Amino acid sequence: MHLKSQLGRLIKQLPGGKKLHATLKARLGGVDDYLNLDGRSSDELLSVVRHEAHRIEKSIYNDNFESKKEVYEKKRDTIEDCFKILRQRDFDLGEDPTAVWAENLIASFNNLENYVLDHSREAAQYRPERAAAFAAFARSRRSCRVWADEQPDDQELAEIAGHMIDAARWAPTSGNRQPWRFVVLSKPERKELLRGIKEQHCISAPLLIWVLMDKRLYGALGNNECSLFIDAGAAIMQMVLAAHDCGLGVCWNHFALDMIRSRPSNMVVYDRLTRELGVDDHLESVAIVAIGRPKFIPPEPQRVKISDLTLAWE
Ligand SMILES: Cc1cc2nc3c(=O)[nH]c(=O)nc-3n(C[C@H](O)[C@H](O)[C@H](O)COP(=O)(O)O)c2cc1C
Structure with missing residues (x-):
């Protein structure tokens, strides 16, 4: 078990520890820690869903899904808890594309690699003329x-x-x-x-x-x-x-x-x-x-040279 969760358990066992734990988590934990999901707004729950689904998906790219499966199972449970609360609030999950995406992703939890393969597409080729056109477009703003x-x-x-x-x-x-x-x-x-x-x-x-x-x-x-x-x-x-x-x-x-x-x-x-x-x-x-629509396009405030901006190119 992670040191952080061990410490969390210890704090919770102290008198008044649950409250202290919640406060500490809210102060220190950031969005990783989802205490009191019920108390969160629907916008927050949906963001938690997106956050956790993204972490689950990313595990495939970082090749650590199997080795940290317990962690990802917990994330899946958090998503399901959020969905449950949202449904209780009569939130139509089918109306939110990010909820649908997360729902599909966790439906493939045991087959994630295939989910990724089925939903991916081929990478584009480098085209110098396109790159130059984009740089010119960026410059012209x-x-x-x-x-x-x-x-x-x-x-x-x-x-x-x-x-x-x-x-x-x-x-x-x-x-x-x-x-x-x-x-x-x-x-x-x-x-x-x-x-x-x-x-x-x-x-x-x-x-x-x-x-x-x-x-x-x-x-x-x-x-x-x-x-x-x-x-x-x-x-x-x-x-x-x-x-x-x-x-x-x-x-x-x-x-x-x-x-x-x-x-x-x-x-x-x-x-x-x-x-x-x-x-x-x-x-x-x-x-x-x-x-x-502008009256005119103002002069270019010139830019620092690329060579002066680039500290190292090794
Ligand atoms: C974060 C940020 C804040 C800015 N705030 C203002 C602003 O309050 N008023 C303004 O006239 N221009 C503002 N600008 C525009 C900059 O002055 C402008 O981007 C810069 O002078 C370079 O000119 P350019 O955008 O034509 O290349 C802001 C730009 C950024 C990125």
């Missing part, structure tokens, strides 16, 4: 902050927002948590809520997508803070490139608590914004992406 007089109509903007969120949700996330939440703002009176906290180019942008992260999915945030922001950044970058691919201009704008808390007036604006838009406290704000 600029942060745009001045918007053209003529803009896509509401229908088109809604479609573009859809493409961006679709691209975002295919970004990788630590532990397959999938913690993103988006608020799409296009009505002038809603964008106006940002006055006093974000720059004019945000308020005047035809479309804004506010990116938030469900911090409950990171367990004890102290342990996973970096992952939350890295996960957000990966998704935001996919959104930015999706909008760029639609021929629109985009600006990624910082909108995290360090900046929000830097001035008392920001806090007042932020409180009003979250209240008006019904954004819950468990959502951590990261960025506001401004999108629209």
Whole structure:
């Protein structure tokens, strides 16, 4: 048995030990430890399902499924416990693609290698011209902050927002948590809520997508803070490139608590914004992406040379 579980057992045997154990686990354990599943929201349970299913699947790639089968059986049980609670809450698991994926995966628990083979596809070939085209595409994106007089109509903007969120949700996330939440703002009176906290180019942008992260999915945030922001950044970058691919201009704008808390007036604006838009406290704000047809593509702020960035190539 692992030292961690032995220690856990010992603590639980102490007077008041169960509570202490729960507190310690919540503080130290991160999402690995799923005490009190019943007390968790359905969003958290689904994220636990994704996390554990991903760990089970990964065991095949790391070739340790057999040697650590007990660990993976426990993960499968956790998934089943989550499913049970969700069903009791009348949650339709068939409506959630990630639950369906996890359900299929654990249905193949004793035949995982075949599951992986059946659901995999052939790798692509390296094509230098494609690689060069992608690099040129990445280079051609600029942060745009001045918007053209003529803009896509509401229908088109809604479609573009859809493409961006679709691209975002295919970004990788630590532990397959999938913690993103988006608020799409296009009505002038809603964008106006940002006055006093974000720059004019945000308020005047035809479309804004506010990116938030469900911090409950990171367990004890102290342990996973970096992952939350890295996960957000990966998704935001996919959104930015999706909008760029639609021929629109985009600006990624910082909108995290360090900046929000830097001035008392920001806090007042932020409180009003979250209240008006019904954004819950468990959502951590990261960025506001401004999108629209730009008046012009600004000059390239040149980049540091590859040779100066690369410390070693051995
Ligand atoms: C995390 C992050 C936060 C940013 N925040 C802002 C912001 O609040 N306001 C703004 O005008 N630009 C913001 N930007 C855009 C940068 O200023 C811009 O990417 C940088 O100057 C390089 O220009 P380029 O994007 O055209 O290559 C941000 C970019 C990132 C990645």
